[in-house]
Structures are given as C-alpha cells and as structure tokens.
Amino acid sequence: MNERSAEARVVEKIMEDLQKENGNTEEQLQTIEEIEADQKEQISVLGASDADNCSFPQGYCKRQALYACLTCAKDGQPAAMCLACSYNCHDDCELVELYTKRDFRCDCGTGKYHRKCKFDESKNHTNEKNRYDHNFDGKYCECLRPYPDPDCPEELKDDEMIQCIVCEDWWHSSCLKLTKEELDNDDNDEMICPRCLAKPELSFLRCYSISNADKESVSGDCTKPKNEPKSTSGSFFVEDFRLKICKCVDCMKLLTDAKVEFLIDFDDSVAAYEQKGIEAHKEEEKEADDQINNFLDKLDHNGQMEVAHGVAFMRQMMKEMFEKAQSSGGVITNEHTQDLKRKLAERTEEMKRRRLNHQF
Ligand SMILES: [Zn+2]
Ligand SMILES: [Zn+2]
Numbered sequence: 563m564n565e566r567s568a569e570a571r572v573v574e575k576i577m578e579d580l581q582k583e584n585g586n587t588e589e590q591l592q593t594i595e596e597i598e599a600d601q602k603e604q605i606s607v608l609g610a611s612d613a614d615n616c617s618f619p620q621g622y623c624k625r626q627a628l629y630a631c632l633t634c635a636k637d638g639q640p641a642a643m644c645l646a647c648s649y650n651c652h653d654d655c656e657l658v659e660l661y662t663k664r665d666f667r668c669d670c671g672t673g674k675y676h677r678k679c680k681f682d683e684s685k686n687h688t689n690e691k692n693r694y695d696h697n698f699d700g701k702y703c704e705c706l707r708p709y710p711d712p713d714c715p716e717e718l719k720d721d722e723m724i725q726c727i728v729c730e731d732w733w734h735s736s737c738l739k740l741t742k743e744e745l746d747n748d749d750n751d752e753m754i755c756p757r758c759l760a761k762p763e764l765s766f767l768r769c770y771s772i773s774n775a776d777k778e779s780v781s782g783d784c785t786k787p788k789n790e791p792k793s794t795s796g797s798f799f800v801e802d803f804r805l806k807i808c809k810c811v812d813c814m815k816l817l818t819d820a821k822v823e824f825l826i827d828f829d830d831s832v833a834a835y836e837q838k839g840i841e842a843h844k845e846e847e848k849e850a851d852d853q854i855n856n857f858l859d860k861l862d863h864n865g866q867m868e869v870a871h872g873v874a875f876m877r878q879m880m881k882e883m884f885e886k887a888q889s890s891g892g893v894i895t896n897e898h899t900q901d902l903k904r905k906l907a908e909r910t911e912e913m914k915r916r917r918l919n920h921q922f
C-alpha cells in the first residue's frame with residue numbers, strides 16, 4: 563500500500579460525496595460513468611498483475627498483462643515484458659499494449675531488448691517456452707491491422723475486437739465470418755477464431771459451440787455432443803462451457819493432442835483473471851481506508867484542522883470544476899483537470915509560504 567493510493571482514495575471519496583450532494587445532469591452522470599467504466603477496465607486488466615515487482619522470478623505466469631517495446635526491440639525480434647517492467651524499465655518507450663496472455667515469462671533484460679532490466683541486471687535467459695505472434699509487432703487479427711487503427715477502413719470503424727481463447731490473437735468481429743444474429747447473441751462469452759477451428763485437431767471444439775443446435779451426447783460416458791457442425795467461421799461459447807467439456811479418456815486425449823488442456827482450467831479464463839483483479843482492488847481500497855483513518859487518528863488538533871481545511875478546499879475546487887464543466891456541456895475535459903491541478907499546486911505553495919512565515 564503506497565501513499566498514492568491513499569491519496570487517490572481520498573479524491574474518490576470526495577468525488578462520490580460531491581456527486582451525491584449535487585445531483586447530476588444526465589450528461590455529467592454519463593461522463594462519470596464513463597470514467598468509472600475506464601477505471602473498472604483498468605482494474606480488471608491490471609489488478610491481478612503486480613505493478614511493483616517484475617514477474618520474471620515467478621517464471622511462466624498463468625496469465626498477466628503484457629507490453630511489447632518498439633523502442634528497444636533488437637533487430638525486430640518479438641518480445642514482451644510484465645506490467646512492472648513497463649512502468650519501471652521502459653517508461654520512456656513506445657509500448658504496444660498486449661492485454662493479457664497465458665504462460666509467458668517476462669523478456670525484459672533477457673537479451674531481446676537493448677536495455678537491462680532495472681529489477682535484475684544479471685538476467686540473460688532466453689524464455690524458450692514463450693510463444694510470439696504478430697500481436698507483438700502491434701498487428702492483430704487475420705487482416706493484420708494495428709490497434710488503435712489510424713487508417714481504419716469504414717467497415718471496421720465500429721468494430722469490437724475479441725480475443726480468441728486458444729491462440730489469444732485479437733479479431734475484428736466482422737473478420738469472424740459470423741452472421742449478425744450469431745454476433746449479437748446475449749449468451750456469447752468466449753470465442754475461438756476461424757483460424758484455430760480450421761485446424762483438424764481443434765475442430766472438435768465446434769461441438770460445444772453456441773451455434774451447435776444438436777446437443778445429443780456421444781454416449782452415457784462421454785458427454786461431448788455427437789454432432790460436429792461444419793463451418794469455416796469462428797465460434798462463440800457460453801460462459802460455463804469450460805466446465806461442460808467432457809473429460810472422459812477419449813476427450814482428454816483430444817485436448818492433450820491439440821495442446822489445449824488449459825481450456826478445462828477455469829482459472830485460465832480472462833474472466834477468472836479479472837475477478838482476481840477486482841478482489842485485489844477491493845482489498846486495497848479497504849487497506850487505504852484503514853490507513854486514512856489511522857493517519858487521521860494520530861494527528862494532533864492542528865494537524866486535523868490542516869487536513870480538514872485541505873479537504874474543504876479540495877471539495878470547493880472540485881465543486882467549481884463540476885459547475886464549470888456543467889455549463890460547458892457536462893464533459894470534464896483535460897483543461898478542467900489542469901485548472902484544478904494548478905489551483906491545488908498554488909494552494910500548496912501558499913501553505914508552504916505561510917509555514918515559513920511562522921518560523922520567522
Ligand atoms: Zn518484468
Ligand atoms: Zn523500451
């Protein structure tokens with residue numbers, strides 16, 4: 563637990579109170595909801611990855627957030643690093659965000675980059691088990707487009723990218739060759755791409771797909787659906803499909819031969835990883851609350867007054883920022899937050915001056 567998160571929690575609390583007190587215009591609410599959605603996404607992607615320690619000593623991690631560095635890559639060799647290395651060892655570099663991938667060991671400082679790892683300068687391993695694809699060059703999907711996509715073609719403008727749970731490449735929904743009905747199905751949860759399903763050893767997974775209407779199983783002992791739909795498209799699967807995959811001797815052989823045993827491990831899923839992140843964040847919030855309360859308890863009267871004035875000032879400034887934002891369309895822009903930061907910095911300076919004056 564560091565000071566920054568305690569500070570962030572104070573601001574969050576003030577924001578919550580202010581929202582409750584002032585009520586919100588619809589636009590403002592939307593903006594705050596957007597901020598919260600962004601925050602939630604950040605928490606779920608990064609929450610279960612360690613921002614302060616390189617994951618290298620843990621070896622090949624079950625799942626972690628990964629970043630490729632375009633600045634330090636040696637001779638175009640693909641490589642990626644953990645979250646902590648992206649913050650500490652390559653904070654001034656051009657990074658490609660890879661979201662999360664399974665079974666990967668951090669490449670920072672292992673000779674694939676023109677730079678040592680600040681966490682361990684002696685690293686000189688090659689991570690033989692790491693697998694790389696075009697994502698590590700910042701290209702995604704069968705159409706090999708970048709993301710974000712500056713020259714995005716019109717037909718992909720509103721497209722949502724979906725990660726294949728087998729190869730972990732990201733696909734444009736329109737590149738999956740599915741009908742609009744199949745894409746819009748509310749039960750869609752996990753996706754396997756057309757490229758993976760075209761492999762003979764993986765085609766049996768189509769039996770479990772949402773689009774397979776005939777769920778009659780092979781036998782009493784084998785619960786795998788008998789019917790294997792013929793198709794060249796990608797497929798979606800329901801949320802608990804991993805639990806439904808048959809584990810009879812024959813089916814286990816199918817899974818091991820295709821090297822996809824991870825599919826029957828619920829903890830392998832992005833959903834399980836994200837849940838871990840959310841839980842870690844809740845724990846952190848509680849710790850921060852305790853820390854703030856503890857800190858306030860320990861202050862003498864003058865200290866308590868100073869904090870109370872500081873918080874009141876902050877509230878007032880944030881209130882003004884909300885009001886200003888409201889009068890200009892309800893959206894809090896960079897300009898608003900810069901203005902707030904400037905005022906807070908001015909006040910800090912002012913307090914410093916006052917304290918100095920007291921000394922003389
Ligand atoms: Zn690392
Ligand atoms: Zn770098």
Ligand SMILES: [Zn+2]
Pocket residue numbers: 616643646647651670671678679680681
């Ligand atoms: Zn590093």
Ligand SMILES: [Zn+2]
Pocket residue numbers: 702703704705706707733734737
């Ligand atoms: Zn595509």
Ligand SMILES: [Zn+2]
Pocket residue numbers: 726727728729730731754755756757758759
């Ligand atoms: Zn795939």
Ligand SMILES: [Zn+2]
Pocket residue numbers: 783784785786808809810811812813
């Ligand atoms: Zn079976």
